Amino acid sequence: MSVCTTCETPLPLDTSFCPACGVDVRQGLPSTSPFRPGTMLESRYRIDVEVGRGGMGVVYRGTDLTLKRPVAIKALRQSDGDQNVLGRFLREARSLARVEHTGLVPVYAVGREDGVYYMVMKFVEGRTLQQLLRERGPMEPSQVRRVVREVCDALTVLHQAGLIHRDLKPGNLILTPEGRVMVMDLGIVKAVGEDTQTTSTALGTPKYMAPEMLESQTVDGRADLYSLGVVAYELLCGDPPFDGPNPMAILFKQAHEAPEPLKRRVPSAPKNLTSAIERALEKRPDDRFADARTFAESVREEAAASALPPSKERRLALRLSLAVLAVAALVALTFRLMGSSRREASESKLLPVVIAVASATSVPAPVSEVRTPSSGPNAGVAPASFTAPEPTVKLVNLVLTSDPAGAAVFEGGRLVGRTPLTLKRPQSARMGLFVLKLDGYTNGKITTNLGADTRGHAKLDVLFELVP
CATH class of the missing domain: 3.30.200.20 (Phosphorylase Kinase; domain 1)
Known part of the structure; x- marks a missing residue:
């Protein structure tokens, strides 16, 4: 050949x-x-x-x-x-x-x-990622995350239309002055299942070609994810995972050799980013991500994991703990009001309450009144009642937005969600401070008045600029 x-x-x-x-x-x-x-x-x-x-x-x-x-x-x-x-x-x-x-x-x-x-x-004005690599060398992990996410967004639309790019590489990805990554050159794009003269021909660039493209296998959008994995690998460490003295040597490595682990090449790189890239580089399409959207989600900031809901086991343990504390508080309060001389009778009447609360694994409603057993010399006489104070805290709504959207919102160092975001906070005279973070952009801040319903907006600036 x-x-x-x-x-x-x-x-x-x-x-x-x-x-x-x-x-x-x-x-x-x-x-x-x-x-x-x-x-x-x-x-x-x-x-x-x-x-x-x-x-x-x-x-x-x-x-x-x-x-x-x-x-x-x-x-x-x-x-x-x-x-x-x-x-x-x-x-x-x-x-x-x-x-x-x-x-x-x-x-x-x-x-x-x-x-x-x-x-x-x-x-489209800007510079290709190939030019930026040549001029500046490897990118920061946050920049690589952003490239992967934005290319995956474009691939999602392309794949949903039944199209495959088949030639993703740094030279076909351009970074605009506004910081947006755009996919160029759809010259060898192919419809899934399309029977064209190029179907059985290995088209593409050897350093970025998926193994199945070399073996005349059925090719789908996962071939693009492999190519994007190669691009991300190169952006992170400066070199593609496979190289050789000639194209045939490179193609052989694409089909048969595993890439050097990224943790060995870039020890400081976040684990979830390196794991996602290496999964995209799996030889078998079935071992890669099912689609571009899943690939994009997998490279988000690791801090975002803390915003996920707790596991089923953790939720159950938390509810049981709250139930036990509630039961203990209820028993202590009842014994104190009824006196030690009537504990035996009280325990017999409290037992069903304890079982009911524990089985429901929820915090009981406030006790508005506790009566003593109707026996003894004071039978028929209503004892003093205990009424729990009603909550008087008023909540205000905080609506937080950013440009671009999707920024992680931190309050006191704790991740509370992503923009656009609506939060409820107790009404007070103090000010609320929220820090917004998004890969590839400078951090933003929103200061809000917690005295009333408030809207806050932050425009995030691009973190890295293009060389004129």
Whole structure:
């Protein structure tokens, strides 16, 4: 099997263009640019400057003269390109038209000019994760968590539409100036169960390909989770889990070797993050996460686990403990009121109460009145009654929100939930302080007045900025 000299992707037999980078493999050199600066498309879109070559064609920055906005224009490098490349190009446009998500680049138009097919998309400014890795090295765990979650959000929409990306890698993920991660280049996207000419061909980039893509197995969204696991592994420690002197050596490792444990590579990395990444890298799809949403949830802050409800056993133990304390308090109070001379009679009457409270495992209602047995010289005379004071504490509602939503809310160092969040607190003259935390953003603070129902909002700033 031959490989592309530009991106080292395995090449199908009798192909003219690399299925991954679009290079003309007959010459081994990139094809010439299809359009010149100043070219007009549909009398609306103007070609301004070439900004890159990737996937199947050349990408230009252009201008939508009607709406006065910048656009990205992707054009095939060859007007007479083979049908596989053209099919992939059109499939990308149709796939993007089927889904809508802030993490996916929207398509504005598709057309043909002088025999050259082109696609007009939103122009996304930023830097790819590949560029950031090259410039800055490994990322902090909080940044890796955020990348995984945002890519998983986009993959969830893609997979629910029955589509698989099949070429996730740092070069296809771009970080915008606003700090959002966007998924690019759906050139080899495939519908689940689709019988295309590329179904039995190993398309993708060797360092990020799932094992099942090499063996002509049925491929589903879990192949994308494997690729994202490779990306996350590389973001965390600086290198992908598998490398080698040539593509075939890398592909062999993908299929047969286990990655070096992340705890050995990055000992300080949080356990739940490393465990999630390594689960995504399992060779068998059934051993990975069932879907992208589950993968995203697994990499959340470990502190979030404390916000989960207690286990069934802990809840039962807690309720039993409260019941025992309540029973003890009830017995002590009754004996004190009735006097030691009548304990025997009291115990016989209290026994059913004790059993009832213990079986219900709940705190009994306040005792409003306790009567002595109707015997002895004071029979028929009502003793002094005991009335428990009614609670007078008034509660106020606190509504806490953040931009973006989903921030962990801490009160006095204790996690109380995630925004948007409504809390009830006793009314008082003091102020309430809440700290908001979200991976990839600076911490925010909300100070509230506990004297009345209050709303509080915090805008969180991006933690890391792009290099201009």
